[in-house]
Amino acid sequence: MNFDALRQQIKKQTDEGLLALIESMPDHAPRLKEAMQHALLVGGKRMRPLLAHLIGNALDIPKQDQQVISMAIECIHAYSLVHDDLPAMDDDALRRGQPTCHVKFDEATAILAGDALQTLAFSILTDEPLSEQSASHRAKLVSILAAASGYCGMCGGQAIDLAATGHSIDVDALTRLHQLKTGALLSACAQMVTQVADISESDRQHFITFSRIIGLAFQVQDDILDVEGDAQMLGKPQGSDQALGKNTFPALLGMDQAKQVLSDLHDEALQALASLPYNTEYLTAFTDLMVNRKH
Amino acid sequence: MNFDALRQQIKKQTDEGLLALIESMPDHAPRLKEAMQHALLVGGKRMRPLLAHLIGNALDIPKQDQQVISMAIECIHAYSLVHDDLPAMDDDALRRGQPTCHVKFDEATAILAGDALQTLAFSILTDEPLSEQSASHRAKLVSILAAASGYCGMCGGQAIDLAATGHSIDVDALTRLHQLKTGALLSACAQMVTQVADISESDRQHFITFSRIIGLAFQVQDDILDVEGDAQMLGKPQGSDQALGKNTFPALLGMDQAKQVLSDLHDEALQALASLPYNTEYLTAFTDLMVNRKH
Numbered sequence: 001m002n003f004d005a006l007r008q009q010i011k012k013q014t015d016e017g018l019l020a021l022i023e024s025m026p027d028h029a030p031r032l033k034e035a036m037q038h039a040l041l042v043g044g045k046r047m048r049p050l051l052a053h054l055i056g057n058a059l060d061i062p063k064q065d066q067q068v069i070s071m072a073i074e075c076i077h078a079y080s081l082v083h084d085d086l087p088a089m090d091d092d093a094l095r096r097g098q099p100t101c102h103v104k105f106d107e108a109t110a111i112l113a114g115d116a117l118q119t120l121a122f123s124i125l126t127d128e129p130l131s132e133q134s135a136s137h138r139a140k141l142v143s144i145l146a147a148a149s150g151y152c153g154m155c156g157g158q159a160i161d162l163a164a165t166g167h168s169i170d171v172d173a174l175t176r177l178h179q180l181k182t183g184a185l186l187s188a189c190a191q192m193v194t195q196v197a198d199i200s201e202s203d204r205q206h207f208i209t210f211s212r213i214i215g216l217a218f219q220v221q222d223d224i225l226d227v228e229g230d231a232q233m234l235g236k237p238q239g240s241d242q243a244l245g246k247n248t249f250p251a252l253l254g255m256d257q258a259k260q261v262l263s264d265l266h267d268e269a270l271q272a273l274a275s276l277p278y279n280t281e282y283l284t285a286f287t288d289l290m291v292n293r294k295h
Numbered sequence: 296m297n298f299d300a301l302r303q304q305i306k307k308q309t310d311e312g313l314l315a316l317i318e319s320m321p322d323h324a325p326r327l328k329e330a331m332q333h334a335l336l337v338g339g340k341r342m343r344p345l346l347a348h349l350i351g352n353a354l355d356i357p358k359q360d361q362q363v364i365s366m367a368i369e370c371i372h373a374y375s376l377v378h379d380d381l382p383a384m385d386d387d388a389l390r391r392g393q394p395t396c397h398v399k400f401d402e403a404t405a406i407l408a409g410d411a412l413q414t415l416a417f418s419i420l421t422d423e424p425l426s427e428q429s430a431s432h433r434a435k436l437v438s439i440l441a442a443a444s445g446y447c448g449m450c451g452g453q454a455i456d457l458a459a460t461g462h463s464i465d466v467d468a469l470t471r472l473h474q475l476k477t478g479a480l481l482s483a484c485a486q487m488v489t490q491v492a493d494i495s496e497s498d499r500q501h502f503i504t505f506s507r508i509i510g511l512a513f514q515v516q517d518d519i520l521d522v523e524g525d526a527q528m529l530g531k532p533q534g535s536d537q538a539l540g541k542n543t544f545p546a547l548l549g550m551d552q553a554k555q556v557l558s559d560l561h562d563e564a565l566q567a568l569a570s571l572p573y574n575t576e577y578l579t580a581f582t583d584l585m586v587n588r589k590h
Contacts, residue, residue, distance in 0.1 A: 025446055028475070029454035032446065083410060088402035107383035111406065112454050115378060118410065119445030122417050126438035139433035143421035150414030151320055151327065159327035159407050180323070 003285035007050055010070075014049040015041060017071050021124070035105045035113035036120070039078045043096030047290070048073045051214070052189040054286055055207055058278040059197040062131040068124060069141065069192045075121035076149050077185060082114040084158065090244060121145060134196040141192050148188035157181025166245040174247050175216065183215030203276055210272035210283070217265040218290050223248035224258055229294065266291045298580035302345060305365075309344040310336060312366050316419070330400045330408035331415070334373045338391030342585070343368045346509070347484040349581055350502055353573040354492040357426040363419060364436065364487045370416035371444050372480060377409040379453065385539060416440060429491040436487050443483035452476025461540040469542050470511065478510030498571055505567035505578070512560040513585050518543035519553055524589065561586045 001009070022037045049070030056066035085092040085100040086107060093103050102110035125141045147153060157180030164177065190211035194204040226241040227250050241248050249258040269287045273280040296304070317332045344365030351361035380387040380395040381402060388398050397405035420436045442448060452475030459472065485506035489499040521536040522545050536543050544553040564582045568575040 028471075029446065029451045029458070031458060032451065032454035036446065079410075083406055086403075086406060088406060108381075108457050109454070111378055111381065111383060112450050112457075115374075115409070115413065116446045116450040118413055119441050119450065122437055123441040123445060126434045126441065139421045139437065142417055142434065142437050146414050146418040146421065150418060151324065151331065151411045155407050155411040155414065156324045156327065159324035159404070162403050162407075163324070163326060176323075 003282055003289075006282060007289075010050050010053045011046045013067060014046045014070055014074060017067055018074060021071065021120070031105065031109055032112055032116060035101055035109045036117055038098075038104055039082045039101050039110075039113050039117060040075065042098045044074075044078075045293075045295075046070075046074065047218070048077055048186060048189050050286060051186060051211060052193050054282045055190055055193045055211075058276075058280060058283065059193065059199060061193055061197055062134070064129060065131050065134040065196055066193065068128045068130055069189070071128070072121045072124040072141075072145060073185065073189055073192070075117045075124065076145065076154070079114040079117035079121070080149075080154055080158070080185075082110050082117070086110060089158075089162070090240075092240070118149070121149075130196075137196050140195055144188050144191045144195060148184040148191070153180055153184030153188075154182075157184065161246070164247050167247075168252075169247050171249070171252050174249065174252060177247075178216055178219040179212065182219045183212045186215035186218070187211045203278075206272050206276050210269055213265050213269040213272060214287065214290055217262060217269060217287075220249045220258060220262045220265065221291060221293060223250055224255070224262065225293075225295070227255065262291060298577055298584075301577060302584075305345050305348045306341045308362060309341045309365055309369060312362055313369060316366065316415070326400065326404055327407055327411060330396055330404045331412055333393075333399055334377045334396050334405075334408050334412060335370065337393045339369075339373075340588075340590075341365075341369065342513070343372055343481060343484050345581060346481060346506060347488050349577045350485055350488045350506075353571075353575060353578065354488065354494060356488055356492055357429070359424060360426050360429040360491055361488065363423045363425055364484070366423070367416040367419040367436075367440060368480065368484055368487070370412045370419065371440065371449070374409040374412035374416070375444075375449055375453070375480075377405050377412070381405060384453075384457070385535075387535070413444070416444075425491075432491050435490055439483055439486045439490060443479040443486070448475055448479030448483075449477075452479065456541070459542050462542075463547075464542050466544070466547050469544065469547060472542075473511055473514040474507065477514045478507050481510035481513070482506045498573075501567050501571050505564055508560055508564040508567060509582065509585055512557060512564060512582075515544045515553060515557045515560065516586060516588060518545055519550070519557065520588075520590065522550065557586060 018040045022033065022040065025033055027033065052070045052073060053066045081095060082101045084090050085095055086102055092100050094100065101113055122142055125145065126138050130138065149155065157177055160177045161181055187208055190207040194207050223241065226239065226248065242251070249261060253261065266287065270284060273283055273287070313335045317328065317335065320328055322328065347365045347368060348361045376390060377396045379385050380390055381397055387395050389395065396408055417437055420440065421433050425433070444450065452472055455472045456476055459468070482503055485502040489502050518536065521534065521543065537546070544556060548556065561582065565579065568578055
């Protein structure tokens with residue numbers, strides 16, 4: 001199968017799995033349920049599930065386990081977007097070309113939908129069927145995802161981002177910010193999948209390093225697209241980082257230097273893959289996609 | 296030890312455990328850390344830790360396990376209060392006589408503090424030291440707490456509450472609302488502690504039923520205190536339910552009937568305890584406290 005077809009298949013599987021999960025929930029709070037579905041299922045590139053499945057395929061992890069890990073990660077990602085879009089945070093009205101959760105519903109429902117999606121991520125890891133080999137790792141999977149999501153990961157990164165908005169920080173601080181805000185969750189994909197794999201610690205660390213680099217590259221490309229991208233392809237207004245006074249790689253380094261950083265990260269990611277004794281052909285294609293994406 | 300002394304001791308242990316946990320976190324996002332500490336440590340009756348410890352003591356569960364379960368539950372409770380107090384939700388400026396999180400800090404920080412406290416609850420269950428007998432139950436503890444907190448528990452109850460505010464619902468609907476919004480988390484105390492105990496399924500169910508009844512009684516008394524209570528003792532303005540157009544037991548049934556419901560719940564709770572072959576003396580005192588409390 002070529003990479004694009006595989007990517008579409010993984011996206012479809014993720015969407016179907018998440019929809020089935022929402023549909024299996026009782027109807028006692030229909031507006032909240034609808035808001036959770038909106039947040040989870042309107043668009044989304046499913047980069048994190050793609051990364052989890054590609055590493056899982058390389059390591060021959062049962063598909064069901066890859067799916068459970070992917071759905072949990074995607075619930076955390078979706079919750080973070082709903083809360084980041086709130087008026088008190090980035091105040092975004094559009095996401096993936098659709099109204100954001102608090103615009104389509106209301107702020108209270110959006111706060112609760114984010115809260116309940118975070119909880120759902122952990123329920124998925126403890127309750128959804130896993131292969132026998134992976135089921136004994138449930139607590140460790142929760143531990144990894146919680147560490148990547150909370151104060152020492154994504155939430156901490158978002159807090160640093162808020163504190164830095166409107167002030168100028170240096171490129172090291174910006175890198176650390178994104179390592180927490182974006183990198184931690186991508187790194188958690190690799191940590192969770194390799195947790196249930198029979199793999200050497202050194203190879204495990206290469207997968208995790210690769211995912212961290214990809215997380216940073218993803219963010220640098222995000223910053224570049226915010227300046228040079230097409231609003232229609234992005235599904236959100238172009239130039240919104242600047243309007244918000246956000247620190248970005250192009251703003252700190254200039255566009256040429258930002259593109260050089262991206263190119264260096266691309267090389268580093270490929271180097272991390274090259275040292276792995278597994279078939280990483282699709283992960284190479286994934287790396288190229290992350291760096292060259294237009295939206 | 297008399298009940299009041301035990302209660303103070305458990306409150307102190309809980310406060311100290313939570314403070315140590317926050318202080319052990321790195322300082323990369325100091326404002327977020329401070330907001331999490333404020334949310335966790337300003338006042339609080341620690342009713343849920345008290346319930347968890349009392350059941351744990353009755354069943355001879357190691358103290359350390361009781362503490363871990365209590366801290367996790369309290370992080371979920373604290374996060375829910377921070378988010379419930381937000382302007383888009385109940386818009387409360389005071390909680391336990393102190394400024395609420397978004398008033399003392401700002402809305403964005405309060406949203407993030409709530410998010411990170413929720414994550415912390417699950418990290419506690421997977422990462423904090425447990426006795427050998429309990430460590431194998433970590434995933435199940437996460438499963439119970441997530442089920443009680445999310446769409447099928449507390450978050451769902453809060454969504455039903457929001458939808459019902461300003462409309463009149465019947466007493467059955469109000470009871471269901473509170474069973475989710477308050478009862479689920481109190482019931483989770485009993486579910487988690489009995490999960491790690493060597494106990495018959497029937498006795499386990501009695502503890503869970505007891506905790507559900509206590510959750511509802513707690514809420515009925517809350518509604519009564521909102522009408523008859525003393526603002527200074529409550530640490531918040533009296534009459535705030537009515538001002539918000541909230542459905543309450545006194546508003547639906549009249550005050551006399553609401554007090555009768557509370558008295559009936561008191562009897563039911565004591566009956567559930569009476570059928571248990573354990574020393575439930577302190578749990579009886581706890582029941583009396585819940586029903587007779589003035590704040």
